[in-house]
Amino acid sequence: MKGAGILLVFLLTPMTGMASDSAAVTPAEAYCKWKMVDYGVPEPLCGLQGDAGRGRRIVLDSGQGNCLACHRLPVDGVEGYGTIGPPLAGVASRLTRAQLRLRVVDARHLNPYSIMPGYYPDLALINRPAVKYRGRAFLPAQAVEDVIAYLATLK
Amino acid sequence: MTGPRILPWALGLIVALLANNAWADRQAKSGYAYLREETRQMQDDEFENPGYLAVDKGQELFRRRPDSGRSCASCHGQEGAKLDAKRLARYPVYDKSMGGIVRLQDRIRNCQEQRARTKALPYHDPDLLALETFVRHLAAGEAVNVQTDGSMASLLKKGEAIYRTRFGLIDMSCAHCHEMYTGQYIRGQRISQGMGNGFPAYRLDTGEMANLDLCIKQCLTLMRAEPFMPDSEESRLLGAYIMSRSNGLRIETPAVRY
Numbered sequence: 001m002k003g004a005g006i007l008l009v010f011l012l013t014p015m016t017g018m019a020s021d022s023a024a025v026t027p028a029e030a031y032c033k034w035k036m037v038d039y040g041v042p043e044p045l046c047g048l049q050g051d052a053g054r055g056r057r058i059v060l061d062s063g064q065g066n067c068l069a070c071h072r073l074p075v076d077g078v079e080g081y082g083t084i085g086p087p088l089a090g091v092a093s094r095l096t097r098a099q100l101r102l103r104v105v106d107a108r109h110l111n112p113y114s115i116m117p118g119y120y121p122d123l124a125l126i127n128r129p130a131v132k133y134r135g136r137a138f139l140p141a142q143a144v145e146d147v148i149a150y151l152a153t154l155k
Numbered sequence: 156m157t158g159p160r161i162l163p164w165a166l167g168l169i170v171a172l173l174a175n176n177a178w179a180d181r182q183a184k185s186g187y188a189y190l191r192e193e194t195r196q197m198q199d200d201e202f203e204n205p206g207y208l209a210v211d212k213g214q215e216l217f218r219r220r221p222d223s224g225r226s227c228a229s230c231h232g233q234e235g236a237k238l239d240a241k242r243l244a245r246y247p248v249y250d251k252s253m254g255g256i257v258r259l260q261d262r263i264r265n266c267q268e269q270r271a272r273t274k275a276l277p278y279h280d281p282d283l284l285a286l287e288t289f290v291r292h293l294a295a296g297e298a299v300n301v302q303t304d305g306s307m308a309s310l311l312k313k314g315e316a317i318y319r320t321r322f323g324l325i326d327m328s329c330a331h332c333h334e335m336y337t338g339q340y341i342r343g344q345r346i347s348q349g350m351g352n353g354f355p356a357y358r359l360d361t362g363e364m365a366n367l368d369l370c371i372k373q374c375l376t377l378m379r380a381e382p383f384m385p386d387s388e389e390s391r392l393l394g395a396y397i398m399s400r401s402n403g404l405r406i407e408t409p410a411v412r413y
Contacts, residue, residue, distance in 0.1 A: 062342070069342045080343030084336050115331040117324070128322050130381045138324045138379075 028135045031123055036109055040098030044148075045105070045120060045141040055150030058143050065139065065147055070116070074154065084115060092154045100151050104144055120144050185404050186356075186412050189338070189347035194359070198411040206288065206357040206409020209364045213289025216282055223272040227263075227286070230270065235293050243294035244406060247395040249306045256310060256391040260287050260366060278385035279372075284364045288355040291408040299352050299406060301399040314396025317389055323380025329397070344413050351398040353410025360413055367394050370412075 032046035044050070059065040060075065067073065070084035091100070102109060106118035106125075118125070119138040129136075139147070187195060197203045217227040217235060231237045247258040253265065263286050264275035276283035303311060318329045332341070333349030340346070355366040358373075365373065368385055371393060375382040383390040 081340075082342055083340045084346075113335075115327055115336065117326045121326070126324060126326065127320065128380045129324055130376070130379050133324050133379050136324070138326075 025132050026136065026140055029140055031137070032141055034101075034105060034120070036102060037098070039102060039110065040096060041101040041105060042098040044101075044145050048142050048145045050142075050145035050147070050149030052146070052149040052153050054143075055146035055148070058139070058147055059150055064143065065119075067147075088151065088154055090154060092152045097148060097152050101144075101148050104147055104151075119147075183350060183401060183404055184348055185401075185407060186347040186350055186353050186410065187407060189345045190411070190413075191345075194411055194413070198407070204357065204409060204411055206355070206364065206411060209285045209288040209355065209357070210292050210409060212282070213285035213287070213292075216286050217289055221271055221273040225271045227266065227271070235290060238290065238293055240294040240297045241300070243291060244297040244300045245302065246291075247301065247391065247398055249302060249310070251306070255388075256395050258368065258391065258394060259291060260368065261391075263287060263290065279366075279369050281364070284355055284366055284369070287366055288364060288409050291355060291406065294406050295408055297406050299398060299401045299404050301395065301402055303399055303402070307395070307399075310392060311396050311399050314392035314394075314399075317393045318396055322375055323378035325378040325380075327378055329374070329393075347412075348400075349397065350401040350404055351394070352401045352404035353407040353412055355408055356410040356412040358412055364409070367397060371397070
């Protein structure tokens with residue numbers, strides 16, 4: 001953000017998804033219970049198969065995964081990433097799929113104070129969800145599996 | 156013989172601890188400290204800062220006579236000079252006769268009903284925000300000075316409990332961002348301590364004015380949580396607690412905030 005011209009553009013096109021919640025509401029779906037084993041979730045949610053290509057789009061989409069809000073990712077051309085979580089380059093070399101899955105579905109099992117949102121937590125743990133999101137996890141099970149498939153490519 | 160040799164090291168250690176950033180970050184800092192340089196310049200320039208449009212609009216409304224014949228200015232002076240800046244800096248206040256915590260917006264609405272004998276403006280109405288902006292701006296430069304003892308003490312504790320509670324699908328508390336990760340970046344935006352001294356402020360994100368209550372509502376909506384109603388007890392408790400955290404910071408209304 002340098003110079004008045006860029007500032008003006010910045011003012012006229014505020015970054016979406018900060019004060020307003022413009023994300024599309026996905027239809028509610030049946031919740032699949034998952035089980036933590038050795039600080040991981042070895043079984044895919046609802047037995048679904050993830051797709052890395054779709055997962056990459058979900059990860060980058062501020063209305064879906066919004067991972068860049070907090071993490072840096074090995075993706076070109078992204079300026080507005082966050083520095084709250086660890087960078088995710090090489091994350092698949094450090095963690096197994098099962099470990100990645102636990103971190104995505106509910107990282108509070110590893111750290112109860114974690115700022116990381118649970119993308120597929122026990123729905124009973126969600127406090128005061130907005131009416132239009134009631135009965136939904138942050139992401140549908142298929143989207144979570146797509147994200148895992150993408151993260152698993154970050155070796 | 157070791158005493159004199161250790162002394163410089165010990166002094167050095169103390170200096171290093173005092174200069175430590177983690178220690179410094181626990182001191183209350185205005186959101187101004189976390190702004191980009193361009194945004195600071197925008198706030199500081201009365202002609203560039205869109206918040207001054209709200210100040211002007213607020214002054215116009217302050218002077219406007221409703222059918223009842225009594226404007227705010229009838230009692231408080233054309234420039235609001237009869238309002239005491241030190242008392243404005245105390246808001247939100249505890250007022251037993253009004254049932255507990257009273258925010259500046261509550262006081263204005265109460266005045267509209269009881270003194271001007273008109274209908275109170277709805278919460279978050281742009282005209283009410285403009286009036287609040289004009290009145291709070293009269294105390295610009297004063298240090299925020301929310302009461303923390305007496306009847307307020309237990310209420311602020313309740314407000315703090317809300318501050319530390321996770322909300323919504325995104326499942327974060329105020330404390331997560333504004334205490335644990337202050338100074339870090341979220342989508343390229345620097346996270347402030349979430350102080351209240353600049354509010355009502357012009358928000359770059361929405362392109363509109365927001366008072367502290369509206370900003371909290373916008374945060375909760377962002378968390379995909381059901382926001383508190385503007386006249387709810389939770390809204391007052393949380394707002395009062397956040398403003399009490401800002402005690403000692405200079406009022407910057409109208410600030411420019413992301």
